[in-house]
Amino acid sequence: MDVEHMTGSTLEAMALAVERSAVVLICMSQKYKDSPSCRSEAEYTYKLRKSFIPLCVQEKYEADGWLGMLIGTKLYFDISTERLFDQQIPNLMKELGDRGRLSSQRQEVDDEIMTPGYVAKLTAVQSAKPSSANWTIGDVAEWMSRLNLSEVPHELLQLDGNMLWESKKMLETSPDFLYNYLHGNLKMNFPDILKLSRALRQL
Template identity: 35%
Template sequence: MLNMSKFSSVRPFFSENNAIGSLIPYLKSASDVFKTETTLTLAYVIDEENLGIMADRSVIRKIIEVFTGAVDDEAKRCRGFSATELAMGVERLAVNDTPGDDNKLALVAEGVLPPLFQLMTEGDEEEQLHAIRAISQLAFHPSNKEKIRPVFPQLRRFKSSGNPDIAAAASGALWQLQDAESRQKKLSRLPNVTSNRGGAGAGRKGRSVRHVMLSYQWDNQKTVKKIKTALEAKGYKVWMDIDGMGGSTLEAMAGAVENAAVVLICMSRKYKESANCRRECAYATKRKTDIIPLKMEDKYEPDGWLGITVGEDLYFNFDDKESFDDVMLRLVKEIGERGKHGAPGHDVTKKRSLYGWTQEDIRAWAEENKLEGDLEKLEPEDLDFLRKMKKEAPAEFYKSIEDDLGLRSIASKRKFCVALKKSDAFRKDKFVVKGSSTCQLI
């Protein structure tokens, strides 16, 4: 059953035939072999309803105990299990996680990093690859990043490996650990580049035509290509990785997300299990780029991190249950003008909120009032909300501007409150329409 569970096409049959329920009692087996095999099998096939079982610390400790024994063994085996398949099992435990990513924390807390670091350093190429992939999955939890930091130098060396799989895995781990955050900070320092909903990173001028990005797992490439062709026929500019991007994969992915008007998430079980797909989706979410979910697999409902990301959003069903053309018509209607040729790049710095302000207006307001703090986080609608909060929930207001905007001194809070009170007058000065007898919010 363990070998069968490694094939994604077979996994739905485990749920359909109640195999998961039959396996769970073996987690309490007195036999270490049964317990280990059961844990590894469930790591591949567990469903959302039973995810909490895999976060059991006793289960995790047993896997780490056997894994450590295999890594320390000269033949890299322990109790009939190889270090490679145990590293793969650790990766699976980290992938098929609870919504709060509890397994990632539990695995690190129970000591999985030392044997992973050791295997990455001493193992053969296959062992190194799966150790790095497991580390990369663990790095998705922000609390684990500092604990992984000691192996940054080794990961940087592996990034230049002659083995393309190892190089890609190391690049992915480094991206998750530091590169994504560094890139985001660098972009935030560029003039007129923001990360608001509607698509970000259009460039310094913000006027280029941005694209529709297709984020997918390779098994669905045939259907995704068909979607790409249909969108292009409707006049959309579409970005899709078809041939692979080699060593520049993550840079190309980041650029694609930054210049996307909307990202289409092609959901499947393998998409959810792919570290690269998760990075794409996480980066799009971090940049507040619009996301539209597409369902590619009949028997898969988004779970784990993917379920959290798409939430209650309606998805478009491309799993052959409906007519492709009918679904495309609805999808095109949902995308609207985003990413169309001939439509100017949506400049979020020019977009007016219901409050009547733009990001440029916030910057001008902050400069005019000599305000301190991290005000780049503010969206135009936030000012109106803060004004209401100050009136209706003052304690929460002062806590928010301290924690979220970094206004810790009395002077910085005083200046912000005075400026907030004067913001109506600033708004009226900015939006008087010449030749009109009234003030108009544009």
């Protein structure tokens, strides 16, 4: 998330995120190109010779200027429309491969990045199933209500903690299947899917 006039600890957090990354996804658009903070982040990615994958998120956008020079002739994925998003996400997953994938023995969970201030908290190490695996159906329903979804599909309200944990594992191992099910079968909109995915990763 780009917040204007970011300085101090914000820039440090951005730099740390790039330094710790296995691969960087650059979401190209006119607003991205015009943002000084986005440019700093992209140039730092290039300076550190970090692997990066360009994504076009604005329909019919063609990168020029500093962004065009950075991207060059590099392969990019156009996800600027819902149809293209559905087509390209599986290809993007293949391109990412195992880069950044966590081992089953050590699973790092990022705490939420807060704004304003963009305070990146330290990661915690999780060695076993959390207490959420023991939640009842009512506990899960209450957890769902706190996600501020525009609508909670009835099927999700039938999950208990163990099934919720299996959904979390599915997000890690088969994200394309889970997305297609949530979007195609349960008719969830994209913002709601993002909220649910983020919440599952933080369990």
